[in-house]
Amino acid sequence: SGAPAAEWGGFEDNMQSGGSAVIDMENMDDTSGSSFEDMGEMHQRMKEEEEEEAEGEAGAGEEEDGEFLGMKGLRGQLGRQVADQMWQVGKRQASRAFSLYANIDILRPYFDVEPVQVRARLLESMIPVKMINFPQKIAGELYGPLMLVFTLVAILLHGMKTSDTIIREGTLMGTAIGTCFGYWLGVSSFMYFLAYLCNAQITMVQMLSLLGYGLFGHCITLFVTYNIHFHSLFYIFWLVVGGLSTLRMVAVLVSRTVGHTQRLILCGTLAALHMLFLLYLHFAYHKVVEGILDTLEGPNMPPFQRVARDIPVVSNAVLNTTAKTIALTL
Amino acid sequence: FPGLADVSISQDIPVEGEITVPVGSHSPDEDYSTLDEPVKDTIMRDLKAVGKKFVHVMYPKKSSALLRDWDLWGPLVLCVSLALMLQGGSADSKDDGGPQFAEVFVIIWFGAVVITLNSKLLGGTISFFQSLCVLGYCVMPLTVAMLVCRLVLLAGAGTISFIIRLIVVGAMFGWSTLASTAFLADSQPPNRKALVVYPIFLFYFVISWMILTFTPQ
Numbered sequence: 001s002g003a004p005a006a007e008w009g010g011f012e013d014n015m016q017s018g019g020s021a022v023i024d025m026e027n028m029d030d031t032s033g034s035s036f037e038d039m040g041e042m043h044q045r046m047k048e049e050e051e052e053e054a055e056g057e058a059g060a061g062e063e064e065d066g067e068f069l070g071m072k073g074l075r076g077q078l079g080r081q082v083a084d085q086m087w088q089v090g091k092r093q094a095s096r097a098f099s100l101y102a103n104i105d106i107l108r109p110y111f112d113v114e115p116v117q118v119r120a121r122l123l124e125s126m127i128p129v130k131m132i133n134f135p136q137k138i139a140g141e142l143y144g145p146l147m148l149v150f151t152l153v154a155i156l157l158h159g160m161k162t163s164d165t166i167i168r169e170g171t172l173m174g175t176a177i178g179t180c181f182g183y184w185l186g187v188s189s190f191m192y193f194l195a196y197l198c199n200a201q202i203t204m205v206q207m208l209s210l211l212g213y214g215l216f217g218h219c220i221t222l223f224v225t226y227n228i229h230f231h232s233l234f235y236i237f238w239l240v241v242g243g244l245s246t247l248r249m250v251a252v253l254v255s256r257t258v259g260h261t262q263r264l265i266l267c268g269t270l271a272a273l274h275m276l277f278l279l280y281l282h283f284a285y286h287k288v289v290e291g292i293l294d295t296l297e298g299p300n301m302p303p304f305q306r307v308a309r310d311i312p313v314v315s316n317a318v319l320n321t322t323a324k325t326i327a328l329t330l
Numbered sequence: 331f332p333g334l335a336d337v338s339i340s341q342d343i344p345v346e347g348e349i350t351v352p353v354g355s356h357s358p359d360e361d362y363s364t365l366d367e368p369v370k371d372t373i374m375r376d377l378k379a380v381g382k383k384f385v386h387v388m389y390p391k392k393s394s395a396l397l398r399d400w401d402l403w404g405p406l407v408l409c410v411s412l413a414l415m416l417q418g419g420s421a422d423s424k425d426d427g428g429p430q431f432a433e434v435f436v437i438i439w440f441g442a443v444v445i446t447l448n449s450k451l452l453g454g455t456i457s458f459f460q461s462l463c464v465l466g467y468c469v470m471p472l473t474v475a476m477l478v479c480r481l482v483l484l485a486g487a488g489t490i491s492f493i494i495r496l497i498v499v500g501a502m503f504g505w506s507t508l509a510s511t512a513f514l515a516d517s518q519p520p521n522r523k524a525l526v527v528y529p530i531f532l533f534y535f536v537i538s539w540m541i542l543t544f545t546p547q
Contacts, residue, residue: 104451111451115524143452147528150444154536161543173433 110142110205118144125213128247132255140205145184145212152180152219159226159285179281184212187273194269198262200253210249217245218278225282234282238275246274380404387467390509397460397513405466408473409438412537415476416544434540441533442466449514449526456517465530468510472534475502476541483546495542503538507531 121144129136156176185208192207202210221241225234250267257263380403413434446461454461479495510530515523 104447108451108453111448112453113525114521118525143448143525146448147532150529150532154532154539157536158539161539173437 107142110140113141113143117141121213122216125216125248126241126244128244129251129255132251134255135201136252136255138202138206138210138252140203141209142205142212145209145215148212148215148219149180149184152215152222153177155219155222155226156180156281156285159222159281162226163285183277184208184215187211187277191266191270191273194266195253195257198257198266199259200257200262200266202253202256210252214245214249214274217241218281221278222281226285238278238282242275242278246271249274376401376403383463383467384470387470387509390512397456397464400457400460400463402459402463402466405438405442405463405469408466408469409435412438412469412473412476415473415480416540437536437540438466438469441536445526445529445533448529449518452522452525453519454514454517454526456514461514464510464513465533468506468513468534469537471502471505471509472499472537472541475499475538476544479541479544480546483544487545499538499542503534506534510534 117139121139121141153176156179157172160172160176188204188208188211191211192202192204195202195207221234221237225237250271253266253270254263257266379399379401383401383404413431416434417430442462442465445465446458449456449461450458475498478498482491482494482498485491507527507530511523511527514530515526518526
């Protein structure tokens, strides 16, 4: 009677929660170390307890020690488990979100193409179709268009360097990439929006693919005319090569649209944008006339301008020549 | 079980195969011991690995050493040295060469990432960093070409020097493309090799073009 009371008193003194059966999480010992250590400690203590018991010591003291260690180990272990669970949940959520959004397998079907197919599509992009009353098939493939855009970037870089274009506040590479990708993605989106308004049967990927393959003509024209500087040659290439690829795109779009007004809107916009882009690429990044640069004032120029285009006299002359040539050919 | 007593393999069907025990990698003791080794050993080991990869690029054989233990030290060193050498090549003397360095850096790493993504999308079996490693190491011939160009330009900037530079850069460009193709094209299905080789060709072409059109101040 006396001894058990003393035992229980001692027990209460040792416990921090004041003898309540509920574990008070606030008093959890955060510095209890790893739960493994606690378990190890517990095991060690229990083994020692057994040994002591085997030697015949009082069981109450050991029980007291064992239970006290149990509580300490338990608190530390609970903390560890809660933290561990939260970590697992967080990791699972993050990996799920990552695998959902950053999965490149989403794009995999659009790159499933053979080299022969790419070559065939490149050649087809220059051949206008005759049958416009039957919806033409467009392959929703992104490999060819992507490679064509990068090739156009490379050709543009070459043209800019050979024409000594100086970009002050930017970089050559940045401008080339921005122009080409901006055209491909921007005009595709705009045409897709127009197609949506005009009820044309075309998806975004198909539009991207169509416009991308239409850049093949641009690549050929610029590759030739950046190296051979004849204006008449450029105009011939512009009309023939650019015209052919535009006609193909227009014919495919027309075959997928119903109604005369809608067809006119779509085709007019696409033709204008495509041909004007080729014109822009030639005159913006090409040596216009030799000797123009000699008349520039170097230090007084405002920032971010391309040197070759900064003289209104020259650009007006160019525009006049262009207009005259177009008027003559029409 | 009388039926089982007659179990036998017919003499016509040979039973053969290979039992290979994978060579165990380092035992746990070795891993712990690299913590205690002197710093010189660690650095020398890494330098030796990088040097071995450079040798692999010089003589492109089909070896898996380059692919297995990838590291990005070599590509970083090559990229930085190439970008430093390409600085100061703008026609305008007021440029401080800042955009030049960033341009080269971004082109190399962005281009390598795009090629890697492309080869993965086409069904390649190579991992992301392995591909980056190979593409970065194969920039080495072009860095050598840049060095040679700079030396040639010290002597003068005439037509002859341009022809020399053209030949050197062209040869190194071909070497780079062949070396990286030797490593990367194997990881593709056989009929799609051309689809993977073209972006690599374009990538090294842009770098070679940057080197060739470099004119110092």
